[in-house]
Amino acid sequence: MKDYILYWVDMVRYALVGSRTYYLWIGTLLFVILVGMGAWGIQLRDGFIVTNLSDEVSWGAYIANFTFLVGVAAAAVLLVVPAYLFHRDDIKQVVLIGELLAVAAIVMCLAFVTVDLGHPERALHLVPGIGRLNFPSSILAWDVIVLNVYLLLNLHLPGYLLYKHYKGEIPVKALYLPLVFLSMGWAVSIHTVTAFLYSGLGGRPLWNTAILAPRFLVSAFAAGPAILLIVFQVIKWRKTMEIQDSVFDLLRKIVSFMLPLNYFLLGCELFTEFYTDSAHVISAEYLYFGISGHGKLVPYIWSGLVMGIGATVVYLVPALYQNTKLLITASVAAVIGIWIEKGMGLIIPGFLPTPSGDLVEYEPSLIEFFVSLGIWALGIFVFTVLARVAIAIQEGNLRARKAA
C-alpha cells in the first residue's frame, strides 16, 4: 500500500517537473482549459441561449465532438490486438500510449456530454442505485455504462503494468490479460453503442440506417491510427523514446485499408439516398447541396470530403506516403475530414428539415467554440501528462527507490 502511494507521489512529482518547453505547453493548455471553463460558466448561468442550438437543431458541436472522440478511444484496440494477440514486441512498446490516448479521448467524451446537459448537477440521476438509469431501454444509458467501464479498463491496464515496471516486478498475467481481452471487445462496443444512439431513431431518416455502426467503426479505425501516427511521429521527432519503423508501417497499413473502406461505405449510403430519391433524401440534399437557399453545411462537408479523399490518395501511393512530412499532412487531413463527416456533418443534417418542415441552420456560437476548445485542451493536457509519466516509467527513468 505504501509503495502504491509512493508510486502516485512519484508520478505527480515527475509530471510537475520539466523543461521550459514543457511548462510553456502545459501552461498554454491550462490557460485554454480555464477559458473553456469560463465559457461553460456563462452557459450555466445564462442557459443554452448562449449556444446556437435550438428546438430544431437540439444537438450541435458538443455531441458532434463527442461522437468523433468515442471513435478515437475505440481505436486503441488496433494497438492492443497486435500487442497482446500477435505478441508483437514493437507494438508492445507503444501500446500503453495508445491506451492512454483512449483515456484522454474518453475524458473528453464525458466532458462533452456533461457540457451538453441542461442540468449537469443532476448527473447523479444517471447513477444506478442513486438515480434511475433507464437501462436497458435507453441507448444513452448503455453509452454511460460502456464508456465508463472502458475508461476504467484503460486506466487499470496501463496503471497496473506501469506500477509493476516501476517496482521492477513482473506483472501477474492473471491480473491483466483477461482484462486486455475484455477491452478488445469493449472498444468495439463503445462505438457501436454510440452509433445505435442515432441509428435507433425512426424519426430521423438520415441516421436511421443499419450501416451507421459499421461506418462509425471504420471511420474510427481510420482516424484513430492516423492520430496515433501523428503522436508517434512527434514523440520520434522529440526523441522522447525509441519507436520502431515497423510501428509506423503497421499504422499506415491500417489507415490505407480503412480510409478507402470508409469512403466505400459512405458511397453506399449516398447511393441509397440519392438513387432511391424518396422524400427522405432531403436531409442529405440539404447537407451536400443545400435546399432553397439554405446550405451552411455545403462548403463544410465538401471540404471534409476533399481532405479525406486527398488523404486516401496519399496513403495509397507509395511515392507519396514514403515522404514522412506528406504522410503526416495526409494524416492530419484524414483526421479533420472524418471529424467533419461523422461530427457536425452527420449530427446537424439529421435534424433538418424538421418534422414540421422548418429549416433552421446551425453553426456553433463563440461560447460553444470556446467550451469545445477547452475540452480539447483538457484532453491534450491529460494525454501529455499521462504519456510523459508512462514513458518515463517504461524507459526506466522513473523507478521505485530501493527501501532505505
Add this chain to the structure above:
Amino acid sequence: MKKDEGKNTQDRMGRRLKKMAEIKMAETSTRRGFLKTLSAGAAAVGIASTTSGCATGSMDKFFQKHYKEMTAEEKEKVFARISEETQKNYDVDINLKDPPPVPGARFAFAISLSVCNGNRACVHACVKENNQGRDPAIQYIRVVELDRGTFNLEEGDIYYEGEVPKKDKFYLPMQCNQCDNPPCTKVCPVEATWKGDDGIVVIDYDWCIGCRYCMAACPYDARRFNFTEPEVHRSQINTNQSYLSNRVRPKGVVEKCHFCLHRTRIGAMPACQEACPTGARKFGNIADPKSDVAQIVRNKRVFVLKEELGTIPNIYYYFD
C-alpha cells in the same frame, strides 16, 4: 377496456385497442422495480450544485427524488417549495396541484382538417394556459400550412402570415401525440419522462437532466427546451398549476404538450380545444365509446401522422 363492437369498418379502432392492450401487458412485464430510495449515506456525498439557485432549499432541490419515488409528504414539501419559489420570483400565489391519471381513461384528440383554418388561436391559448416562456417564445402547437395536393410535412410552412385560410392551402396543427409507443420515453436515460396511466406522456421537470435525447427521438417536433429561465410576466401567469404540467419550468429542461392534464384529469377540456373558434378540435376519452373522439374514430375516415413509425399516436386527423 372494451373491445370494439363492429367488424370491418372499425378495423382501425380494433387494431388500435389491441395494440393498446399489448403495450399495457408489455409495460407491466418489463417494468423493473426500480423503487430505490436515496439512502442517507448517498445523500451525504457533498457535491455542490453547479447551477446556483437561491441558497435556501437548493440542497433539498439537489436531493429531490424522482416523482414516482416521492411519498405523499415529500411531494407536499416539494410543492410548497415550488409555490414559494414562484412567489419569490414572480410575486404570484399559485395553486399547485397534482391530479392523478384518470383510471381506465385514454385521452385523445380528433382534429378535422376540413374545418381547421389555420388561425392559431390554439397556439396562443396554449401558451397562456401553460406558462410557457415568452422570450424566447415556446409554443407547443405548430400549425403547418400545406399546399393542397401534398401531404409532405417536411415541405410545409409553419411561418405563414396574413389572412387565413389561404386559397389552395390547408392547415394541420401538430403537437405532442401522446403516443402509445413513445420513442421519447424509451430513450430518456433517467426516466424523467414516462407515459401516465391515462396515456398522457409527462415530464418530471425536476428530474430531467436536459440531455435532449427525447427531442432527437420525437418524430413530431413536439418537444421544447428551456434555453433560458422562462420569461413570463407576473400578470400573465396562470396560477392554476400542476407539478407535471404547467408550473413555471426551470431553465435547461425539456417540456411539451401534456393535453392540459391539470384540466383534463379533472374533467375539463384542454385550453386549445376551448380556444378553437372553428370547432375543429374534439377531445375526450377514447376508451369511452360514447365520447366524441371514439365516435369520430369509428365513423370517419381518420388517420394519424407517420403511422409507419409505429408510434401509435393519440391525435387523429380527418377530413369531413
